[in-house]
Amino acid sequence: MSYISKPRVPYAGIKRNKLGLTIRDYEGGMSTLCAGCGHDSITAALVQAFFELEVAPHQVAKLSGIGCSSKTPAYFLDGAHGLNAVHGRMPAIATGANAANRNLYYVGVSGDGDSLSIGIGQFAHAIRRNVNMLYIIENNGVYGLTKGQFSASADIGSTAKKGEQNQNLPIDPVVLALSVGATYVARSFSGDKDQLIPILKGGLMHQGFALIDVISPCVTFNDHAGSTKSYAHTREHIHETVRSDFVPPAEAIEIEYQKGSVTPVRLHDGSHILLRKVAPEFSAESRSETVSYIEKHQAKGEIVTGLLFLDEGPGDLHETSDTTEQPLCAIEYDSLCPGESGLEDVYRIYR
Amino acid sequence: MSYISKPRVPYAGIKRNKLGLTIRDYEGGMSTLCAGCGHDSITAALVQAFFELEVAPHQVAKLSGIGCSSKTPAYFLDGAHGLNAVHGRMPAIATGANAANRNLYYVGVSGDGDSLSIGIGQFAHAIRRNVNMLYIIENNGVYGLTKGQFSASADIGSTAKKGEQNQNLPIDPVVLALSVGATYVARSFSGDKDQLIPILKGGLMHQGFALIDVISPCVTFNDHAGSTKSYAHTREHIHETVRSDFVPPAEAIEIEYQKGSVTPVRLHDGSHILLRKVAPEFSAESRSETVSYIEKHQAKGEIVTGLLFLDEGPGDLHETSDTTEQPLCAIEYDSLCPGESGLEDVYRIYR
Amino acid sequence: MLKSNDVIANDFVIKVANVNGTGSSSANSLLMKSIFHMGVPVIGKNYFPSNIQGLPTWYEIRVSKDGYVSRSGRVDIMVSMNAQTYLQDRDEVSSGGYLLYDSSWPREDRLARNDITLLGVPLSRICNEAFTSARARILMKNITYVGALSALLNIDHDVISDQLKRTFAGKEHLFEANMKAIQLGHDYAIKNFSCPLRFRVEPLDYTADLMMIDGNTAAALGCVYAGATLGAWYPITPSTSLMDGFTKFCEKFRIDPVTGKKKYCIIQAEDELAAIGMTIGAGWNGARAFTCTSGPGISLMSEFLGFGYYAEVPTVVFDVQRVGPSTGMPTRTQQSDILSCAFASHGDTRHVLLFPAYPEECFYFSLEAFDLAERLQTPVIVLSDLDIGMNDWPCPKLTWAPSYKPDRGKVLDEEELEHLEDFYRYQDTDGDGICFRTFPGVHPRGSFFTRGSGHNQYGGYTEDPEEYQQVLDRLRRKWETAKKFVPEPLVQTQPGAKSAIIALGSSDGAVQEVLEHADQPLDYMRIRAFPFSDGVQEFIDTHERIFVVEQNRDAQLKTLLTVELNIDKRKLISVLHYDGFPIGSDHVLAGLNGLLKESVRV
Amino acid sequence: MLKSNDVIANDFVIKVANVNGTGSSSANSLLMKSIFHMGVPVIGKNYFPSNIQGLPTWYEIRVSKDGYVSRSGRVDIMVSMNAQTYLQDRDEVSSGGYLLYDSSWPREDRLARNDITLLGVPLSRICNEAFTSARARILMKNITYVGALSALLNIDHDVISDQLKRTFAGKEHLFEANMKAIQLGHDYAIKNFSCPLRFRVEPLDYTADLMMIDGNTAAALGCVYAGATLGAWYPITPSTSLMDGFTKFCEKFRIDPVTGKKKYCIIQAEDELAAIGMTIGAGWNGARAFTCTSGPGISLMSEFLGFGYYAEVPTVVFDVQRVGPSTGMPTRTQQSDILSCAFASHGDTRHVLLFPAYPEECFYFSLEAFDLAERLQTPVIVLSDLDIGMNDWPCPKLTWAPSYKPDRGKVLDEEELEHLEDFYRYQDTDGDGICFRTFPGVHPRGSFFTRGSGHNQYGGYTEDPEEYQQVLDRLRRKWETAKKFVPEPLVQTQPGAKSAIIALGSSDGAVQEVLEHADQPLDYMRIRAFPFSDGVQEFIDTHERIFVVEQNRDAQLKTLLTVELNIDKRKLISVLHYDGFPIGSDHVLAGLNGLLKESVRV
Numbered sequence A, B: 001m002s003y004i005s006k007p008r009v010p011y012a013g014i015k016r017n018k019l020g021l022t023i024r025d026y027e028g029g030m031s032t033l034c035a036g037c038g039h040d041s042i043t044a045a046l047v048q049a050f051f052e053l054e055v056a057p058h059q060v061a062k063l064s065g066i067g068c069s070s071k072t073p074a075y076f077l078d079g080a081h082g083l084n085a086v087h088g089r090m091p092a093i094a095t096g097a098n099a100a101n102r103n104l105y106y107v108g109v110s111g112d113g114d115s116l117s118i119g120i121g122q123f124a125h126a127i128r129r130n131v132n133m134l135y136i137i138e139n140n141g142v143y144g145l146t147k148g149q150f151s152a153s154a155d156i157g158s159t160a161k162k163g164e165q166n167q168n169l170p171i172d173p174v175v176l177a178l179s180v181g182a183t184y185v186a187r188s189f190s191g192d193k194d195q196l197i198p199i200l201k202g203g204l205m206h207q208g209f210a211l212i213d214v215i216s217p218c219v220t221f222n223d224h225a226g227s228t229k230s231y232a233h234t235r236e237h238i239h240e241t242v243r244s245d246f247v248p249p250a251e252a253i254e255i256e257y258q259k260g261s262v263t264p265v266r267l268h269d270g271s272h273i274l275l276r277k278v279a280p281e282f283s284a285e286s287r288s289e290t291v292s293y294i295e296k297h298q299a300k301g302e303i304v305t306g307l308l309f310l311d312e313g314p315g316d317l318h319e320t321s322d323t324t325e326q327p328l329c330a331i332e333y334d335s336l337c338p339g340e341s342g343l344e345d346v347y348r349i350y351r
Numbered sequence C, D: 001m002l003k004s005n006d007v008i009a010n011d012f013v014i015k016v017a018n019v020n021g022t023g024s025s026s027a028n029s030l031l032m033k034s035i036f037h038m039g040v041p042v043i044g045k046n047y048f049p050s051n052i053q054g055l056p057t058w059y060e061i062r063v064s065k066d067g068y069v070s071r072s073g074r075v076d077i078m079v080s081m082n083a084q085t086y087l088q089d090r091d092e093v094s095s096g097g098y099l100l101y102d103s104s105w106p107r108e109d110r111l112a113r114n115d116i117t118l119l120g121v122p123l124s125r126i127c128n129e130a131f132t133s134a135r136a137r138i139l140m141k142n143i144t145y146v147g148a149l150s151a152l153l154n155i156d157h158d159v160i161s162d163q164l165k166r167t168f169a170g171k172e173h174l175f176e177a178n179m180k181a182i183q184l185g186h187d188y189a190i191k192n193f194s195c196p197l198r199f200r201v202e203p204l205d206y207t208a209d210l211m212m213i214d215g216n217t218a219a220a221l222g223c224v225y226a227g228a229t230l231g232a233w234y235p236i237t238p239s240t241s242l243m244d245g246f247t248k249f250c251e252k253f254r255i256d257p258v259t260g261k262k263k264y265c266i267i268q269a270e271d272e273l274a275a276i277g278m279t280i281g282a283g284w285n286g287a288r289a290f291t292c293t294s295g296p297g298i299s300l301m302s303e304f305l306g307f308g309y310y311a312e313v314p315t316v317v318f319d320v321q322r323v324g325p326s327t328g329m330p331t332r333t334q335q336s337d338i339l340s341c342a343f344a345s346h347g348d349t350r351h352v353l354l355f356p357a358y359p360e361e362c363f364y365f366s367l368e369a370f371d372l373a374e375r376l377q378t379p380v381i382v383l384s385d386l387d388i389g390m391n392d393w394p395c396p397k398l399t400w401a402p403s404y405k406p407d408r409g410k411v412l413d414e415e416e417l418e419h420l421e422d423f424y425r426y427q428d429t430d431g432d433g434i435c436f437r438t439f440p441g442v443h444p445r446g447s448f449f450t451r452g453s454g455h456n457q458y459g460g461y462t463e464d465p466e467e468y469q470q471v472l473d474r475l476r477r478k479w480e481t482a483k484k485f486v487p488e489p490l491v492q493t494q495p496g497a498k499s500a501i502i503a504l505g506s507s508d509g510a511v512q513e514v515l516e517h518a519d520q521p522l523d524y525m526r527i528r529a530f531p532f533s534d535g536v537q538e539f540i541d542t543h544e545r546i547f548v549v550e551q552n553r554d555a556q557l558k559t560l561l562t563v564e565l566n567i568d569k570r571k572l573i574s575v576l577h578y579d580g581f582p583i584g585s586d587h588v589l590a591g592l593n594g595l596l597k598e599s600v601r602v
């Protein structure tokens, strides 16, 4: 469980960053996720990103909702404060926390269920306020922790999911985010460290809300008919009362490919997804341009990845609220309290 | 109040529709909204639309949330069942009601606060399910009933609202709806009967979710600095404790203009909005095309009106759920209950 | 009944019936304030509709040299400006009273009643002759009836003009127009009626050092003085004016003189779930944060309230109660959220509640709420209501102890963490059930994980039965500790009293008046917080019969007393009022005399 | 303590400790089902983590010829398959018991305890030799320990193979593989231990006409039989399997034979607020609809629950309780939502609750819930819990009265409306507090407006105090009526009993066992609904001391009894259990003997 953290014995000569910290100092508790879960790969990428950014762990606030994905803040940056909110409500926590202390780094980890169903309202409005944070959706198209119901997001990699569930056009967090004013919008794949780490770092540095939709396969509930590792298949091999009680041993998926190119990725269920990495020269002039770019490739069955939209223009929550440079939580009481004279003024007004 | 309904004395020779009903039969209780409120104009358009469609009032279910706009279902179709839900939760009521009885017409009336803030999640997901209903947002850019706070929607007609409030990119219900899969998307202006009535009728006939964003000025809380009728102005003319206690006498705004043309509309606060009516030949191939069309004209300060996107393809809630033609609420019990033999089967399975 | 010729000075009720949206409230508060500035205690209660324009609205001014603040059940002078409600307004006038109406059009016939006196003033005609713009004609009608009343009630002309001067400082033309309307009304009354009436105002000096303020404004001021820096909310009547007040005071007191930047942040959230999420996030991060709402908001906040309780994050919620259930009557008052607030959220969850009774207490309880929330590391809900929150009450000048420092509770700072062996968030080191907490960013050793799921005293995730129960039992211990910290009940005694009254919040005013007129000696305890401090049990034990006065249908205060204390509920008799108007002293008296059916409620 | 050589037939506890995600539950239920099919009463309880793979999970099988269904506090045979929990599992074995472990690697040293017997079976080695695929090796280890136990406990070989035949009907190869594993385990045990152990199974015929079913499945079946056509929900443990069950049964029973279309609709909502909104919308429109959830969902539904109460729209909510507060322990059991459900939502709101105690009652109470909801025109909440809902209980064959017709309550149909003078939605024509309603689309005269804001008996919007209060008082009258309709409590008496036990829901099993072993005669009343029918007051009045047994920290049932009834709470003594595991008979006994600190809770 998350409080069993691993021994921290840095071997001699292990790489240290400016702060004199090793990568181990950015790790967290032992993951309790399924072997091969995409979420763990994202956790690893976050560890690497923070290490490379040379951020002091205790200067970071880790926030999440509820779900397998939302468990992950316990698995990185043990030295940071963490908060597991209630399901779908992390954006509000992040907004309030950020309002109180503008000096910390905020990283929110959520899932497609957490952000696109119960949490879609808070998600949209946190974007609209341009809260300065890195917001990761670990997108697996299912509700992992509650055992595999479909989520509102794209059925990642599903070739066989042409059933009922798919007749509702899925909600693409990237398109949704663009429609409500997101200022940093990216998509990547859990197994693509080369692409993911820079995007994470960019998001942490962005002065505003940075949404990163990370396709993160669920090894356990990728339940597609015809899939050799589907749990329908598993079920017929074991006693019928076992609903997904058996999790086949699996390995995390890792990939590498070039900007501008397209690569097929084989998921645990044997199905494939096509990932297209935006060309280096790609830069969307407008939100609608990005949307049509995504639409165009979607038509070809390709999921576009990379940094898809960036607008450093709009100010973040603090700029629009015109708050002091000094974090609100750090202002000493005496300069907050109007004291006796204040009550004199009040008396005069309401007399 | 809504239950004081007007006398129904049709003068001799008043026009009757196929059902032998006069327009009076489509009216409702006396409006308690402010004189000149745009919402009342929309109510009138709805009355006309239903009369012309020759729908029997009791075949309609009128649903709404909470707000001035949400009060209006009490002001039309007295002969229809109505339901005022809690704030922002009408879409769920509509979804359940529609699931229970697919044979009625459903008209939901909401406000920009009701649908884009507290209700944005239900709004998005009702669209995604393509619930067969007419969904009207009476969009005034403010919370009318709670006295004029800004809403998340565009600050309609505000030239002077370049203050803080506006630095958050406003949420455009049309763009949002497109991003989550709406199949009938239109925008109009409360005072433009010629455009509004056909759009309402089209929405009622559409087999799925029809969103109509109707710009509907709030005569009372159009609070713009520099505006001659703003309440800031009003306030300085009366005793300071009066927060918006005084509502200046006002007239509803009416306009007429041609398809493809642009017309400026003067709002109660003296400010203007530019409305562009989509050209007759306009038909968006794709969602993103519509979005860029809107974006393009927005850049010129124009608000595009008309039927902006239509896709009759996707099935509605019942098609995707594959339910019986017969409304669920009308299926007789005997054909729902598996009876004794059913329990025999169950016993065999769980023995 | 009063003989119709006794002079009654400084003890009567004026009620004005208007149409909302016609600008009357400015005139009505001018009337109220003028009497107040003659040194005579007043209170004004506004009964307005959940609507913006065109529906009936009333303003009731109680002039009471004894300083009573509740409704009395009487209406001595009715100003009837709303045709929709003429008859109902006429019927409400107490026998021997007066009815002033706009006689521009004849309607004696409709308004006549043989035991009251009609006072017709052609307000519309007067204003149409005297003013030109449509707006002025509508607005000045209101000022004109104030003028007429000034003559009828003997209100000091100079005081009125002082009031108007203040209001329209720098707007000479508006001052003139208003004074003109006053004069016209005044002169018409002098000419046509024998002024003053037997109900009249005579100068006193009872209002020195008092101000007239509403509870929401006072509570907002308390938030400023408590050092709150984040207000997150979603608009809802009748709590909106609390955040409006906070905004106003922050703009006045919280702008950095050097940079011009704001030392506060106010966020209009997308809904109540988000609003309390924001205040919890801020509280977790070390800032004092609050939200204000009303019943429906409490229902929506209940999941997060449970999180705050279990994860032990301080936050402050103001519930300005209105009439339930559901949307209910948004512009009417009730005390019916007591139970839902006490037990908000599923599981074994319970919350600390404060019950202010009037604006002054709203101010001080705001401070108390933040201190308790941080000391107890839990959400604290302040239950005010529409009557306290939105009406103007006489309030003693607020005083400030410069020595006051916020009680942040058990927080480890950088220094302490530096020297600490190791830190465990949920370890109860001294048995009071309260543990030390730390803020993010302060010190590497302070880091811990906050969660609403099962956790052990080390802050680790757990599903272990003992570890889980250990934390839950400690929370219960903390609840016991809370009893020592919350504001004590206030007790008033009368010699030889065997029976007593228990009440809370805005029911206090009516009880205070009754205590002096009941036909038996009565002790009185006003509950000011939940959980109940030990004094409450004691008080109940030492009385034979206890009337529990509250403004809800289901005897919610009595319910909490019964549940939490070791008492025999059978000696508690309910006096309930829940029609949406503030409870009046007449109603409480009826309750004491067993004239109310609700009192049978078990 | 037992002498170590007594034979103990059909009365012992087996507990299997596994790692979740390793496919053990199939093996465990095979074991349980096999004993069951030998005619010996069993119950299996699954203690699993809120996690998908790699954390500890336990399965406890109580073999009880007396048919006891609660935990006993004993573990006679522990099967220890999880290295993470070896020591804790070993320590849990009752003195004189056995511990079976995988001896593929030597670990006697770690597991040794002088008062228990170790049974080492080299499960991994056996399976690695016998099977090739990685999956098979993992899965078959579980089947192999079942094989070993079959020898050790004397479980009928044919029964096991029948079970496997059933499971793998048409999958010969899988059947073979499983039988092979059974055989391997069996033979190893025979060869290495003296089988059977003194704990053993001997054939009986006590399980004829019983089935093994979980409460969620039974409740879902009840929804089908009640004629529910809409299920709207948001996934949450432990309620998810209820909607899964409904789906399964609907696919079986509700497909139109002709068109192949569905005579039902299941909507996975975006959250709980939407889920209940949908069921209320459907109920308003004349369909029977329900949602299922757990604690957090109840908190989120509370605003709509208040709407349903005040607007009087029937709907059914299943709250399969888990451990709170907040997210708590999602895979553990508790009865701690009683208060939050009873008073869910702000204002004077209260809800009808049903408390099933086992799967059979879940089925019948589903029907009851829909009938009550429509008869009373209000939301009805069925409070089940994880223990009832997700564990396999012995359950008598369900019987059906073909005469059953749903009670739709007071609904006016087209015919009646046609002949009606005029229809007013909220008029109480016969004094029972229940009014007639109509469905949209039926008849023009039936139209009315449903709202959560103030309304009068005509269904009109109102802010008038009398009109408002008239409706609110009628709702209270309806509450009184409800007491006559809800299921009566069940009472069991013992000669000469002066003391008694009151319990509800899944606490029943432990109480039943205790009644037969307590050192004093005890009467027993099981509460089955809120509000309480008159019998409850009577029962309490006629006993001196009453132990209230419930699974929460704050004595929530006792709280409701104290609040609602005219009783002296001082004779109610709490026996509380809330660590997340189901309450055991040993705990109740301790409570009766005053050995629990919680009992002091007022």
Ligand SMILES: Cc1ncc(C[n+]2csc(CCOP(=O)(O)OP(=O)(O)O)c2C)c(N)n1
Binding pocket: A066, A067, A068, A069, A070, A086, A087, A110, A111, A112, A113, A114, A115, A138, A140, A142, A143, A144, A145, A146, A151, D234, D235, D236, D237, D272, D296, D297, D300, D327
């Ligand atoms: C209010 C509430 N409703 C439902 C749940 C149950 N629940 C826990 S996680 C989850 C969905 C998680 O899906 P996602 O966010 O995609 O995370 P994943 O497990 O797929 O990573 C749900 C429905 C809950 N914890 N709280």
Ligand SMILES: Cc1ncc(C[n+]2csc(CCOP(=O)(O)OP(=O)(O)O)c2C)c(N)n1
Binding pocket: B066, B067, B068, B069, B070, B086, B087, B110, B111, B112, B113, B114, B115, B138, B140, B142, B143, B144, B145, B146, B151, C234, C235, C236, C237, C272, C296, C297, C300, C327
């Ligand atoms: C849960 C809840 N929160 C807040 C409110 C208060 N409230 C009533 S209407 C409204 C906003 C209405 O704005 P909009 O939907 O734009 O309608 P409009 O009045 O502008 O037509 C609010 C916040 C409420 N009724 N319920």
Ligand code: SF4
Binding pocket: A032, A033, A034, A036, A037, A038, A039, A068, A069, A140, A144, A145, A217, A218, A219, A220, A221, D052, D053
């Ligand atoms: S269930 Fe899926 S999402 Fe959850 S931990 Fe396992 S693989 Fe990851």
Ligand code: SF4
Binding pocket: B032, B033, B034, B036, B037, B038, B039, B068, B069, B140, B144, B145, B217, B218, B219, B220, B221, C052, C053
């Ligand atoms: S306040 Fe605005 S929205 Fe509300 S009724 Fe008046 S004009 Fe219309």
Ligand SMILES: [Mg+2]
Binding pocket: A111, A112, A113, A138, A139, A140, A141, A142, A143, A144, A151
């Ligand atoms: Mg997911």
Ligand SMILES: [Mg+2]
Binding pocket: B111, B112, B113, B138, B139, B140, B141, B142, B143, B144, B151
């Ligand atoms: Mg609006």
